[in-house]
Amino acid sequence: MIHETTGEVVSRYKYLEGHPRQYRFDAKEGVFNVNGVEKLGRTLTFQPIAWRIFTDNILNMGTKNWAELFFIDEKNCVSAVLFHGYSVDNIFRLIEPLYYDDLTLADVVITATAEKKENNKIQPKGIYYIANFSYQMANPEKSAELKLFAQDYKVFRQETLTDIANIKTAFNYYNPFAHAIDEPVLGPIAGPALLTA
DSSP states (O other): OTTTTTEEEOOSOOOTTTEEEEEEEEEETTTTETTTTTTEEEEEEOOOOEEEEEEEOOOSSOEEEEEEEEEOTSSEEEEEEEEETTHHHHHHHHHHHHHTOOGGGGEEEEEEEEEEEETTTSSSOOEEEEEEEEEEEHHHHHHHHHOOOOOOOOOOOGGGSSSSOOEEEESOOOHHHHHHSSSOOOOTTTHHHHHOO
């Protein structure tokens, strides 16, 4: 888009690097919300632009399997939603058939739905929710546009970032820790020497 005042070319998608808009899945209540405040209901539909599935100790919850999915919401904001536990297993069940059809999560629109579960091993019985996932094919032109956007920006969430995460799979996810190791540090003497060599 062209900024009306400055004439500068700007993205139509809003993203404060490392701080996507936060969507949450409340596994106790079985609802999705924005920033823990605005309740959205039992389903969330989105098209992933980036993701990582990993094991880590984040958010003071101990070491768990996590799936962190990034998407553009209806307000054109880069957003993120986290799932853990059995919900992560369900995402892998979604990834597998896509993989064998030469597709990824970035090629589909996902609907996450809260499914009620009961734990009868404790008294009184525990009630909790896991997320199940279904998908439909996304518009190919929209998918291409979103993939290009995600490649041009450093998509990650600062709050869930550690240097000890065990990443199982990732797509268009920017890991500042990995890039800090890869990028050479040029000192005051090395810099000019490299430029003139």
